Amino acid sequence: MKKSILQILLAVMAGIYGLPGAGYAQADPHFSQYFIQPMSLNPALTGAIEGDYRVSAVWRSQYGNTFSTKGLSAEMPTSKNINLGVNLLNQSSSDKAYNYTNAYLSIAYTGVRFKDHYLVMAMQAGVLNRSFNVNQLQFGEQWISGIGYDPSAHSSEVFHKPNVFSFDAGAGLVYYDATADRKINLFGGFSAFHITQPKDPFIAGGDKQTMPIRYSLHAGARIIVSSLLNIVPNVLYMSQGETAEKMAGAYVQVNASEQVDLMFGANLRFRDAISPFAGFYYKGITVGMSYDTNVSTKNAMEINRNSVEVSLSYTWWRKNSMKTKPFYCPRF
Template identity: 50%
Template structure:
């Protein structure tokens, strides 16, 4: 009962945060750099190849009655006209289906803005459009109103008094973003930075009754970093992320080291720290055209006092279809952070 009640409180705080607890309403990822179309539509087609397919899965707070499960998949491709195309699908469920968040959209990015001596400084501008659907299943909720003081136990026959005004809502959703990166080959340091905004249409948030017109807040994201080539076989990539949605903020900082093991295999080791929330160590392997990454969030906030072992696990897999012909010095064209 304690874990179920804890999850209900956390769930409502998370998904109704714009109206109830001022908490972030969107899913988040520690490996945000491995899920580019969710991070920034300006990253659509920012690859050294013809196409890219990415899958990611996050299991959050599984110790608390199934917690949050969030799979996502995206695919994007380049064209010869400086127009890149992509599609992204994300689905989050919680508490065994008590809540579901589905967001699907297509994205388009223009990559023809290039400057510098040889045009290696690049600017990519992207937009996205699709649908967002959020759904509650009240039959799976357990609340304090169902606590029977006579038997001192939970009685599911007692109706919930805190019924939602609406159980589901679907709406058009739009986003935009811009990405800058230095693709100069052979440099010691290649810098990259981006800005994106999702939910620009601010879909209605009709779940809490009261007559006040509630909106899903815009999610703003600033992200950036640099790839530092320490040697021919070792590079260091520090990264930063700042995300704001309504009154909620998320700040992350970290880095990973890329070590070349063989001609076709690199190892990745590093981690991120989400301020006042979690430490997330990361390991990965880059083999030929595939990148596999695994991270584990160790909670450092007061949440663990409420929910016990509130840690999270995340895994990502990216496949890139390479161009048939590559130059001797391949430009740094795909910022992973």
């Protein structure tokens, strides 16, 4: 059966994120520094911060600068066992032929406690937009032997709906141990996104195609080595349709001074890439940078899939708010 250019592009989109076994269903954009946009990993992480408010931004360039991904989020815990957050994400190709945007509101309930052990439940709802600029796409039939690309040449490719808006929703659970003065605090969670399974009506007859549910399973621990050193090992497994991703790694946080923390570490995305990370914290501001370098044994002719990410987040407290809380954030 002949593959359409859209099917091929969606398969490439899955390959961008190192998801082996990619089919035609699109894989969600996401970041190597997933802890900067935690609501895109699990809505139950909404407001899991050591502060009263936090805003975060992250930018990723990859695939030979062919694709860029931007994320922006804001979150806050409340005194009513409810945490609130907003998460925005956009991915686009450099030629503006492809665009993916989502915007979600997350609500997490934190009232289930067993002493200092917490079980957080959350829902997420919002809008998902996917679009293709057909005028920016080139098709095989427009490449003519001896001439090259001819944009005026006819193509038999037909896009049914190149711009689609859909309602979307997700849910998640997170457990974490917030026991004060414990040397090891465990955390873990499970989430499901696109539980409404938005349709993919891009090509004729595509109304039967739906966005597959993305499942995420993550876990880790905060290990307090000393008053100056914390280690955070972590693992992540995600699956979406025929795709899957497995990651494992660790981060180290060093208390360099009363107001400055230094952070470094790396994650390994199995069969794909290693992502070293370095950053610092100063007076509520956290700056981080990571670089994904390909370590897979795939065809050497494959296009460069290395990528770079830069992140910035700011956490602050309300006036007269206590800055020391017996709480260990279930993420880095």
